[in-house]
Amino acid sequence: MKIFFTAEYDEEQLKPLYEMGEVVKDGWAIGLPKMQEEELMEKSADADIIITSYDDITRAVIENAPNLKLIACTRATPVNVDMAAAKERGIPVIYTPGRNSDTTAEMTVGLMLSIARKIPMAYKALKEGKFTADPNAQKVTKEGLKVDMVWDMEPGSPYMVFKGTQLHGKTLGIVGYGSIGRRVGKIARAFGMELLIYDPFLCPIDLEEVGVKKAEKLEDLMKNADFITCHMKITPETTGIISREMIALMKPTAYFINSSRGAILDEEALIDALREKRIAGAAFDVYAKEPIASNHPYITELDNVVITPHIAGATDDVLVNHTKQIVADVKRFAEGRRMLYEYR
Template sequence: MKILFTAEYAGSLDAFRQYDELEVTGWAAGDSKLSEDALIAHGQDADVLIVSYDDITARVIDACPQLKLIACTRANPVNVDLKAAAARNIPVLYTPGRNADAAAELTLGLMLSLARHIPQAHGALKRGEFTRATQGSNATQQGLRQDVVWDVDKSSPYEVFKGGELRNKTLGLVGYGSIGQRVGRLARAFGMSLLVADPRVAAEDIDEPGVRKATLEELFTGSDYVSLHLTVTPQTTGLIDQRLLGLMKPEAQLINTSRAAVIVEEDLIVALREKRIAGAALDVFASEPIWRDHPFITEFDNVVITPHIAGATRETLVKHTAMIAADLQRFLSGEPLHYRWPSA
């Protein structure tokens, strides 16, 4: 049996080396994505394809006559032609929840950054603001103990970067899957209450103090922070628009670590321009990489942005590598698969 392995991974590949032949190439070998032609050249005699970002098209599947299993180390195998795989009765594996902890933690980091203006304060110091020209220490008045307060006027950092606390604030979670639930647990540890909008979640299943199911309108009206955790579907594309943004409190802030397509980006820009909301933190954008003269970069000092890194942790790679290895063993043993894509 031959395995063609192009996925990003962490740790050892010993779980895959036990089989007859393992070819590691592409992203897994430190190179770029493979083209269709390259995939066919390497995989035409492969029994198993294990990929992250390579496009497994119908042409690739048709050109690999021995192919019996496709594994994609992502939460949604959008780069695999599922219909073509189903036509050949080839199961498609995926790795749901592999980056849930990573995305949840980044979401809390962005929320804290908004609340306490951390990036702005960091950037100011890096630019030389609120610094002194020479090394030294402040003198202490006779009879007083040494103090660390060195400036208390309106232009001091204590005033310029004064923020708010998360405790006793309300977090609205739009989407309550594996990531949304983890964000909720972390937020509760900070003393926040939760509003949850998710048609797949029953109110009875989240019935506990400080957690309440809400309509989208109730959530956007009542939340101090709104965090989006949605997959892209016809129903969610452009869901967050001028109407919903207009329901937010002027002091409320929006966070998106899911997919940019769920927001009408121009509507968000207008809401920020007109100061209808206090700010936003975004890991995803309508076009990536983000345009260097985008308003999020050039215009707003109340927008925190990161370059689509919510799932980018070493632990994520360890998890998805282990998930695929375990399901490959189940497949070869004829056991039920845990991570088979439902529509494959």
């Protein structure tokens, strides 16, 4: 059995795969760029199994591989696989749901803390030499007192410039309560936050816990949450769900967080709200167009936003997780057993 392998991976977890057939690594797996269709067609033509992360498994690639029996994609959704073409050939597609749920949830809470306490802004100021002392300066403590450090209350002092808000006691609105949303909620509860959940597929009986409530309407969540975080896949129903009208309902003290997909948000409306200080701030790992443009208002203009370059899932642990999932399911496939992660 020939396994054409272009995925990110963890070597230790991959070792059992070597016992199942000839593993040919190429592309991303050996540090090369994403393959073009023609190259992928040529190199995978005699493969029984294709395992990839980001290469486009198009109809042409599938039809050019007569021996192909299984496609594996190490992502939470196999968006780069032509599912219709695979189905026509009767080729199952496996994927790795939940591989980065913990990682993304932690990043989401990190973004919340960063914007609430203005951590990146304070870091940047210190690196630029602001609010620092002369290396030769010596502070004298008066007799009978202990060493102390107090900033004054002038508008330009860091105590005032970087004054933020704590998470404890605040309400976190979670839009989408799936694998990642639930993990974000669990961490937030440890901070002492209350949860307000909007998910039309969620039964209220699943939330029978003090401090956790379901919002029957998205409008209710937008009006009442102190922090709002979104964790949804892109569908016709979720595209643009955080609309200008929804943003207008937010408290002036509220923060918006998005580490899911840029398409769920009316980005221009959110920029207007930040520009006009109608909300307290926002933090993003995803954008309407990616990579984010160098002249985007988040970069060039707004000082009440924290941004990162779509890295919520970028940890070594994710590679360990999805390699385990794929290898285990390939083994099940080879043994004729039901696979755990077949995409339907």
